[in-house]
Amino acid sequence: MKIKFAAQATGDAIAAPAYAKAALSDAAKALDEASGGAVTRALEASRFNGGAGQVLEIAAPSGVEADRLILFGLGERKDADGGVVEKAAAAVVKHLLVSGAKTLSLRLDGVADTEASARAGLGATLAAYRFDRYRTKLKADKKPSLSVVEIVVQDEKAAKKAWKGWEGVADGVALARDLVMEPPNVLSPPEYAKRVKKLEKEGLEVEILGEAEMEKLGMGALLAVGRGSEQESKLAIMKWNGGRKGDKPIAFVGKGITFDTGGISLKPAQGMEDMKGDMGGSAAVVGLMRALAGRGAKVNAVGVVALVENMPDGRAQRPGDVVTSMSGQTIEVLNTDAEGRLILCDALWHTQEKFDPKFIIDLATLTGAILVALGHDHAGAFSNDDELAERLHRAGRASDEKVWRLPVGPEYDRQIDSEIADMKNIGEGRLAGSITAACFLQRFVNGKPWAHLDVAGAAMKGNSKDPRHPAFATGYGVRLLDRLVRDYYEG
Numbered sequence: 001m002k003i004k005f006a007a008q009a010t011g012d013a014i015a016a017p018a019y020a021k022a023a024l025s026d027a028a029k030a031l032d033e034a035s036g037g038a039v040t041r042a043l044e045a046s047r048f049n050g051g052a053g054q055v056l057e058i059a060a061p062s063g064v065e066a067d068r069l070i071l072f073g074l075g076e077r078k079d080a081d082g083g084v085v086e087k088a089a090a091a092v093v094k095h096l097l098v099s100g101a102k103t104l105s106l107r108l109d110g111v112a113d114t115e116a117s118a119r120a121g122l123g124a125t126l127a128a129y130r131f132d133r134y135r136t137k138l139k140a141d142k143k144p145s146l147s148v149v150e151i152v153v154q155d156e157k158a159a160k161k162a163w164k165g166w167e168g169v170a171d172g173v174a175l176a177r178d179l180v181m182e183p184p185n186v187l188s189p190p191e192y193a194k195r196v197k198k199l200e201k202e203g204l205e206v207e208i209l210g211e212a213e214m215e216k217l218g219m220g221a222l223l224a225v226g227r228g229s230e231q232e233s234k235l236a237i238m239k240w241n242g243g244r245k246g247d248k249p250i251a252f253v254g255k256g257i258t259f260d261t262g263g264i265s266l267k268p269a270q271g272m273e274d275m276k277g278d279m280g281g282s283a284a285v286v287g288l289m290r291a292l293a294g295r296g297a298k299v300n301a302v303g304v305v306a307l308v309e310n311m312p313d314g315r316a317q318r319p320g321d322v323v324t325s326m327s328g329q330t331i332e333v334l335n336t337d338a339e340g341r342l343i344l345c346d347a348l349w350h351t352q353e354k355f356d357p358k359f360i361i362d363l364a365t366l367t368g369a370i371l372v373a374l375g376h377d378h379a380g381a382f383s384n385d386d387e388l389a390e391r392l393h394r395a396g397r398a399s400d401e402k403v404w405r406l407p408v409g410p411e412y413d414r415q416i417d418s419e420i421a422d423m424k425n426i427g428e429g430r431l432a433g434s435i436t437a438a439c440f441l442q443r444f445v446n447g448k449p450w451a452h453l454d455v456a457g458a459a460m461k462g463n464s465k466d467p468r469h470p471a472f473a474t475g476y477g478v479r480l481l482d483r484l485v486r487d488y489y490e491g
């Protein structure tokens, strides 16, 4: 989707906002006048009342050149901030995407400030996202027709500049979604690593470690998970140095299980295909790094993603195996399907040791239990640092990628003590499964400020009513973490 900013509406579809109780904006009033009252008549004939996210289309109006006029709702005028504009723009784009309309002029002149106008660009881009790479027979009338969104503003120059700060974020979300959407026979760990390596052209430094290098580092837990796979496990390390020289970096770590069969503790067939998305945490980290580079964020950041396939095989690890992690701590593997924590523990240890970061945030589609607790609309947050947890919470509200904090603590941590090793990789029974998983990770951050986001619900099959979400991969985490960096760690 091409996003433009202009002073005049030239599209074949022109959209203007209305507020609660169907109060027309000045732009909408102008359209009403030009069309000889078509807008008011359509209003009267419909149940459109200007609620946030509502869309009303008026086809082939007389008196105007456009083929369509669209009225879209922003709700209460005082609440219509950047977030509301973002979502409303998404609703209009979703409505028009395959409608035959080619260029949408979104009239935000006199309605939204510069920042909110740029957020409209983000919403439009998120809603236009498609993953059509493997469709060879898509009929012409099912293909997207809309290719340009022209956002009408008073100050074009300022809006364009503000958009520069969001375009990178839109690209980062699209990248994260593509990675999650890709089928697991295509996106193996080596292929994934190659795609990360390509981000060097965006200005990131990228280093890829293979199994031999990880062996040398002593990453026995990560390597054990990949033993049943024909595909080589990889660790991809991305660096963005946009901050002051010598400033400690902030660090993000992602679970990148390119397919999770469960291993020898095999998962049931029903729904197993979703486990191509078991790399959603890593995709958010990669997308975030792309976003930070794309918008030239003034921060030093590292992103570390562990890329491994969890398969059953003659060489696969067994329930009962004991492995030694890079930290030296030993782990009794009682369930090979609790593999995410095994790859993360080595990635976390390496990250804190090598980069001495200000904090580490890890993202992982870690437990089915987090879906039971929170569904798709919040990620579970766990932290040893109240300030970091609070900031994540606020960034979640501001970006509309929300988190909800759950506890960690000794009562839960005790559950992962093992009879024969330093710990085991599952808790006692099924209770508090997301928390015992977080406690496991906490044993590998060496006391550093840390937060863990369990995104098993948020990364996949998001809110189908949200016009910014496609059917499967939400790209969750990119906007949240970008917001966190923007609001607290830049400059």
Ligand code: BES
Pocket: 260, 262, 278, 335, 337, 338, 339, 340, 365, 366, 367, 368, 369, 426, 427, 433, 456, 457
């Ligand atoms: N990748 C899964 C968690 C998951 C489940 C993500 C559903 C998205 C949707 C993870 O590796 C897993 O299998 N976790 C187990 C842990 C258990 C064996 C302690 C689970 O949640 O059942």
Ligand code: MN
Pocket: 260, 262, 336, 337, 338, 339, 340
């Ligand atoms: Mn698993």
Ligand code: ZN
Pocket: 257, 260, 278, 337, 339, 340, 365, 366
């Ligand atoms: Zn998994």
